Amino acid sequence: MIEFLFEYESLRVIWWILLGVLLIGFAATDGFDMGVGALLPFVAKTDAERRVAINTIGPVWEGNQVWFILGGGAIFAAWPALYAVSFSGFYLAMFLVLLALIMRPVGFKYRSKRPDPAWRTRWDWALFVGGAVPALIFGVAVGNTLQGVPFHFTPDLRPVYEGSLFGLLNPLALYCGLVSLAMLVTHGAAWLTFKAEGSVAERARAVGTRSAIITAVLFAGGGVLVWLGLLGGYRVTSPIVWDGPSNPLVKTVVADSGAWLANFHAHPLLWIVPALGVAAPLLAAAGFQARLEGWTFLASKLGVAMIIATVGLAMFPILLPSSSNPGHSLAVFDASSSRTTLRNMLVATVIFMPLILTYTAWVYRVLWGKVGEKSIEKAGSSAY
Template identity: 80%
Template sequence: MIDFLFDYATLRVIWWVLLGVLLIAFAVTDGFDMGVGALLPFVAKTDIERRVAINTVGPVWEGNQVWFILGGGAIFAAWPALYAVSFSGFYLAMFLVLFALILRPVAFKYRSKRDSARWRENWDWALFIGGAVPALIFGVAVGNTLQGVPFHFTDDLRPIYEGNLFGLLNPAAIFCGLVSVAMLVMHGAAWLAFKADGVVADRAAAIGPKAALASACLFAIGGLLVYAGFLGGYDVTSPIVWDGPSNPLHKVVVEQGDAWLGNFRDEPWLWLVPLLGVVCPLLAAIGFKARKAGLTFLASKLAIVCIIATVGVAMFPIILPSSTNPSHSLAVFDASSSRLTLRNMLFATVIFLPLILAYTAWVYHVLWGKVSEKDVRDAGHAY
């Protein structure tokens, strides 16, 4: 059993799963932070209302971003070729995301440094940018990944990227960006309905059903686009050697319009994942209407899990397809670090990930309860 758990093929699949877990954890936790920022101009009209919304995420947003750092670190250590291609090819897009993510903590820290309405309003718009821009760009990145990224490798495995920022902003990718925005706005509204009190929660509960319905409809339309071949599709046609060397040049990949549906055809039970990706936002919409904040937030989290998991399940075993030379696409079985690296990283993960989860759970337990206008006025440490 021990040998099985630590053979090269199994370690590769484990780290593919762990990468998905880290990215989903980031979307579920920091996703409602971004959603609250994107909703800020619409759910809060006065300064005290904006402070209520901000203070629902103020104590936890820094910890939530840890998952983004862990995800980037996992890509760097476990999938170095993926890190090299994606962080180089998507450099300008990543720069926009990092700019927005850096702008957000600055806005949190500086908005209350001066007792000026104009000063605070400007920083509140910075929070809006810090929430809406990453939500859009992350979805655009997924859309480009589904279509294939214009890169290839030289004979010595040096990656060559042939695209640009404007190429990334194509209609299909922007559509995926809208799915992401709708999903995270739904999640932010669910969080505000759950955590805020008063008029802020009421407005969030009114906006939430619209965002939830938009998430379900856009995701379903996305599935139809995949079925019609508009979002691309790639399939490995050569024999897969799961314990072979990490060299993406030793396989044959072809572009096929409906290839992303192959895993669902082979394993019909996997259709449950995208089905829940449609059903859970609808359940969240019902929860908003019924003012069941806890169940709504749970349905929103499950919707994010299933929507993101659908992409991973559809693409497996491909991680990043190449549109210019499909056979140079990066796959789970040929783009990882060494067996020793994956094994040692897994040991560290088994030790430290439960500690991170336990600490995170403890923080949310300590900070349990709603944020009201009275709480914000009375607390001298509030944002």
């Protein structure tokens, strides 16, 4: 069994799965932080209410953001070609994301330094930008990935990106951005109903009900776009050598409008994943109305996981398709690091990931309980 896991083809698939786990972990944890930030101007009307909303995520947002670092690190180490193309091609979009994410810790730290209402309002809007902009841009990036990114490799495997920031902001990509934004707003609302008390929780419940329904409708609409062939697709036509060298130039890929549905047609049980991607937000909407706070948050988290998993399963084995030269697309079997690198990383992951998860669970256990205006007044200056 151990020998099978350490075979090159097995390691490539395992790291494709782990990359998906890390992305889902980031969206399921830091996603509700971003959702709370995006909701801040709409669910909290007074300074006390805004402090309640902020303090539901204040103690955990830094730990949640570690998943973002882990995901980027995994791409860099396990899929270096993917890292080189995506982080250079999406450079300006990534810069906007990082700029927005930088505004979040600054907002947390500086908001309560002065009692001036205008001062605090400015930082509240900084927290809004730090939540809403990344949630939108991450979806835009996924939308561009599904359509294909204009890049190619030179004969010495140097990536050349041919697009621009405004090219990334196309209608279909923005549609995916709206799916992402609605999904994370729902997740943030579910967290607020779970952790906050009073008017903040009530407003979050009302907003979350609507955003959950919008998430389900938009995601189902995206499925219709794929079904109609409007979102494109790419398919590997040459024989796949799973234990071959990492060289994206030795395969043949064609653009095919029905390619993103091929895996679901070949393995009908996979349809459960997108079905849950539609059903889970609707369950969350019902949970909001039934005031089942814990179940609502779990349903929202399930929806996040299934929506992201749907994209991964649709594209497999392609990681990043090239719209300008499909044959240069990056795939699971030709864009990975060496067998030794993947093996050593897997050993480190098996050792340290349980420790990270255990510590995270302990932190949430220590911070268990709701946040209300009375608890904020009691905490005084120690709260955000």
